[in-house]
Amino acid sequence: MNVKSVNVKSEVVAQIQQVAxxxxxxxxxxxxxxxxxxxxxxxxxxxxxxxxxxxxxxxxPFSSDDARFPVTFGDFVGFYENAAK
Amino acid sequence: MIAAGGSSSRLNVGAEGDxxxxxxxAGSVINEGHVDLRxxxxxxxxxxxxxxxxxxxxxxxxxxxxxxxxxxxxxxxLAYAAATAEADLILTDDPTVEAVDxxxxxxxxxxxxxxxxxxxxxxxxxxxxxxxxxxxxxPKLVVHTLATLSGAIQPGASSAVWATFYDIRRYGGMQIxxxxxxxxxxxxxxxxxxxVTDFLxxxxxxxxxxxxxxxxxxxxxxxxxxxxxxxxxxxxxxxEISDQAILNQMHATYPEAKVVHAFASTEAGVVFEVKDGLxxxxxxxxxxxxxxxxxxxxxxxxxxxxxxAFRYLxxxxxxxxxxxxxxxxxxAVDLRGGRYSFVGRQxxxxxVGGMKVHPEEVEAVINRHPEVSVSLVRMKKNSIxxxxxxADVVLKKSPQPADSNxxxxxxxxxxxxxxxxxxxxxxxxxxxxxxxxxxxxxxxIRPHA
Numbered sequence: 108m109n110v111k112s113v114n115v116k117s118e119v120v121a122q123i124q125q126v127a128x129x130x131x132x133x134x135x136x137x138x139x140x141x142x143x144x145x146x147x148x149x150x151x152x153x154x155x156x157x158x159x160x161x162x163x164x165x166x167x168p169f170s171s172d173d174a175r176f177p178v179t180f181g182d183f184v185g186f187y188e189n190a191a192k
Numbered sequence: 193m194i195a196a197g198g199s200s201s202r203l204n205v206g207a208e209g210d211x212x213x214x215x216x217x218a219g220s221v222i223n224e225g226h227v228d229l230r231x232x233x234x235x236x237x238x239x240x241x242x243x244x245x246x247x248x249x250x251x252x253x254x255x256x257x258x259x260x261x262x263x264x265x266x267x268x269x270l271a272y273a274a275a276t277a278e279a280d281l282i283l284t285d286d287p288t289v290e291a292v293d294x295x296x297x298x299x300x301x302x303x304x305x306x307x308x309x310x311x312x313x314x315x316x317x318x319x320x321x322x323x324x325x326x327x328x329x330x331p332k333l334v335v336h337t338l339a340t341l342s343g344a345i346q347p348g349a350s351s352a353v354w355a356t357f358y359d360i361r362r363y364g365g366m367q368i369x370x371x372x373x374x375x376x377x378x379x380x381x382x383x384x385x386x387x388v389t390d391f392l393x394x395x396x397x398x399x400x401x402x403x404x405x406x407x408x409x410x411x412x413x414x415x416x417x418x419x420x421x422x423x424x425x426x427x428x429x430x431x432e433i434s435d436q437a438i439l440n441q442m443h444a445t446y447p448e449a450k451v452v453h454a455f456a457s458t459e460a461g462v463v464f465e466v467k468d469g470l471x472x473x474x475x476x477x478x479x480x481x482x483x484x485x486x487x488x489x490x491x492x493x494x495x496x497x498x499x500x501a502f503r504y505l506x507x508x509x510x511x512x513x514x515x516x517x518x519x520x521x522x523x524a525v526d527l528r529g530g531r532y533s534f535v536g537r538q539x540x541x542x543x544v545g546g547m548k549v550h551p552e553e554v555e556a557v558i559n560r561h562p563e564v565s566v567s568l569v570r571m572k573k574n575s576i577x578x579x580x581x582x583a584d585v586v587l588k589k590s591p592q593p594a595d596s597n598x599x600x601x602x603x604x605x606x607x608x609x610x611x612x613x614x615x616x617x618x619x620x621x622x623x624x625x626x627x628x629x630x631x632x633x634x635x636x637i638r639p640h641a
Contacts, residue, residue, distance in 0.1 A: 129606065130615070143415050144388065150412045151545065154577035155620040162621065169575035172436040176414040 115164065115187050122159045126152050139181030146180065166190045201350065203372070205381045206394055209242035209303065213373055217249045219305045227281070227299050231316065233257035235279040237270060238301055239286050241360055241381050245369060246303040247283060248360075252338055253315040259333070260322055260361040263384065266614070269323075269331050276333050276506045277321055321505065322363055324458045327539075327550045333505035334458050334512070342370045343483075343499035344462035348377070355380035355395040355422075357388075357405035357413075363458040364431050364546075368404055389418040396421035406431035407438045407453075408545035408577045419445050428465070430454040431546035432578045433534045436471045443469060459512055460519045461499030472533035487518055492538050493525055494518040540638040542571040542581055544616040549581055551638070554619065557612045561605050563587055568628050568636050569619065583619040586627055598624065 120137060123146075127134040132147045143153065161167045168174065168190035177183040202212045211219070221243065222229075234255045238244050244260070251258050259277045261270065271292040274282060282289065283301040291298040320341060323331040344367070354372045358365030360381065372379035380398050382391040392413060395403065403424045405413070410429060413419055427442055427449045434453035442451045451469060456462040463484055466473045478486045484497040496518045503512050513519050522539050525532045542549040551569035558567040565588045571579045585605065602622045609618045629637040 129603075129610075142417060144412070150408060150415065150577055151616060153415075154574045154580055157576050158572060158574060158580055158582070158620045167575055170437075170573075172440060174437050174441075174575065176411060176441065178415060178417050 115191050116184050118163055119156075119160065119184050119187055122156050122163070123148065126155050126159070130155075137180050139179065139184075141180040142178060143180060143183060160187065164191060201372070201376045201378045203242065203245055203379050203381070204394070204398055205240070205242040205245075206383050206386055206391070208240045208383050211242075211246075211303075211305070213249070213376060215305055216246045216303070219246060219303050221247045221250055221283070221301050221303050223300055223302060223304065227297075229255050229281070230314075231256050232280040233259070233278050235259040235261055235270075235274050235277060235282045235296075236301075236361075237261040237267075237282055237284045237286065237289055239263050240302075241383060243285050243301060243303050245360060245373075245381075247301060248369070249373065252318045252320075255318050256316065257319040257321060260320070260366075262323055262359060262361040264359070265323060265325075265331065272330060273323060273333065320366075322361075322366070322458050322501075325548045325550065327552050328556075329550070329553045332509070335502045335505060337502075338370075340461065340499055340501060341366060342374060343497065344456075345371050345374060348375055350376055352402050353378045353380065353395075353398055353400045355382075355398075355400040355403045357382050357391070357409035358431070359384070363456065364404070364406075367456070367462065387416075388413055389416045389421075392416070392418040392421040396423070400424055402426040402428075404428040404430070406546035406578075407434050408432060410438060410442060411576055414441055414445065424449050427451045428454055430456055432543050434471055435578075437575065439469055439471060455493075455523075457521055457523075459501050460495040460521045461497060461501070463493070463495050463497075463521075470531070472531050475527065475530045475532060477532075485518075488525060488527075488532070491524050491526075493521045493523045495521060536571065536639070540570070542569070543579055544581060545577045547616050549617045551581075554581060554583065554609070554613060554617055557609055558583055558585060558605060558619075558622075561608050563589065563601065564605065566628060566636075568638070570639055572620070574620075580620040581617060582621045582623065584623050584625045584628060586625055 127148060130152050134147045135141055135145060157167060168186040177186055202210060203216060204210045232255050234251055236244060236247055236258060257277055259273060259279060261273055274292050274296055279296055282296055282298045285302050317337055320336045322334045324334060326332045354368055354377055356365055356368045360366055360369040380395045380400055400422050401424055407429050424446060427446055430453060452465050452467045454465045464477050487494040500519045501512060504510060522537050524535045524538050526535045540551045554569040555567045558564055565586045567583050567585045569581055569583045572582045574580045605622050631637050
């Protein structure tokens with residue numbers, strides 16, 4: 108599971124960096140307590156990241172009716188790690 | 193004319209400005225020489241919402257026509273909008289806006305608390321022209337008046353403080369602007385560059401009681417840690433489909449507030465509000481309001497009321513109302529268990545965070561790429577922003593290019609789209625497919641959801 112969660116995190120980071128590059132956004136250092144809205148990406152960018160991660164990881168942790176929304180980068184990764192378990 | 197409200201109620205747009213409604217109406221928006229606005233068609237292309245609000249207060253009843261050019265619309269359409277609306281003048285606060293035609297004067301516009309007072313003795317019924325995006329990328333000009341725009345506005349408590357994420361140059365924001373200006377209540381508007389955290393903090397410090405936005409605005413707010421900065425009594429979502437997840441989230445975030453979602457469009461006006469906290473709308477909404485007739489025969493929602501727009505402007509403009517006065521919203525609905533749900537647009541229009549995307553416009557760009565044979569652009573549901581644009585693309589050569597080339601060609605097509613299209617219209621993903629389904633009519637078969 109440890110190996111898997113490392114992979115999930117690195118995939119999330121890779122997709123965020125890819126989208127930031129495509130959208131010409133300057134990305135803040137991705138620390139766990141970074142607020143997503145301070146990351147340099149807007150909600151359209153995160154929407155694209157979620158679509159790409161659904162393709163690469165096969166999960167969308169925000170799609171259920173009782174889903175909550177992540178506030179920090181750490182929350183965001185955590186949603187994927189939990190869903191991948 | 194828009195009557196000025198009570199003396200203590202005001203418009204606050206943060207750094208852009210703050211003034212009471214009375215001050216706004218009494219100030220001046222024209223800062224150069226003699227400009228006669230009476231009976232003119234005036235295109236308003238200002239960046240500042242504060243200035244736009246002041247100009248609207250002053251122009252209604254005086255100008256023949258006010259054209260509201262949204263700040264996020266490409267300036268490439270300015271000349272088309274001005275010509276179609278037979279504009280005599282362009283009012284702008286943007287030095288980069290120049291006269292688009294030798295016959296159309298460009299006048300600088302900023303609000304000043306005192307200045308030349310316009311002669312408002314004779315009042316005429318001004319046409320208010322709102323712009324929406326059209327199939328080919330060229331905007332449609334939708335004709336309203338103050339009466340149609342304010343048709344859904346009921347008198348409310350003057351102690352209310354309204355706030356919205358919407359821009360007042362679009363229908364949703366216009367509703368809130370008129371509600372506050374006509375009702376004499378304070379209104380807090382977000383300026384385009386302002387972070388959501390700052391906006392919510394400002395709205396909270398001004399005591400906001402009623403706040404409105406699209407589900408995507410609210411998802412963005414939930415992703416900030418600033419939702420606790422406001423304690424509203426009333427929260428409304430509209431402009432996109434409100435799914436159960438976002439409604440549940442809003443209830444959980446503001447347990448004391450009335451959380452409602454509403455259905456409205458620039459053409460059809462305000463149609464209904466849903467108060468039971470569930471997605472879609474109950475069957476008995478149809479026929480419940482004698483002022484708004486709803487017809488769902490044929491699968492799309494059609495509306496007849498005094499709130500609908502009159503027509504589109506322009507020589508080859510499409511028909512806005514049927515002969516019996518109904519406006520077809522184009523929103524397909526499906527009845528199940530006594531409740532209607534929205535299942536997409538009949539014409540395939542995609543709603544990305546409250547902004548319309550016409551698949552044909554995106555397909556036309558993709559199809560210009562030399563390696564593309566044909567493409568189909570469709571909506572992909574998204575939990576963050578409601579819906580996103582994705583494209584299925586058939587290539588001219590080898591139906592499935594070798595794996596190593598796939599991602600570079602996908603990137604190349606996306607790059608091409610970014611150069612030609614607004615950010616929300618660029619596909620989030622490109623899928624290469626061997627072929628696309630074609631109907632007997634010879635047209636691509638479009639999914640309706």
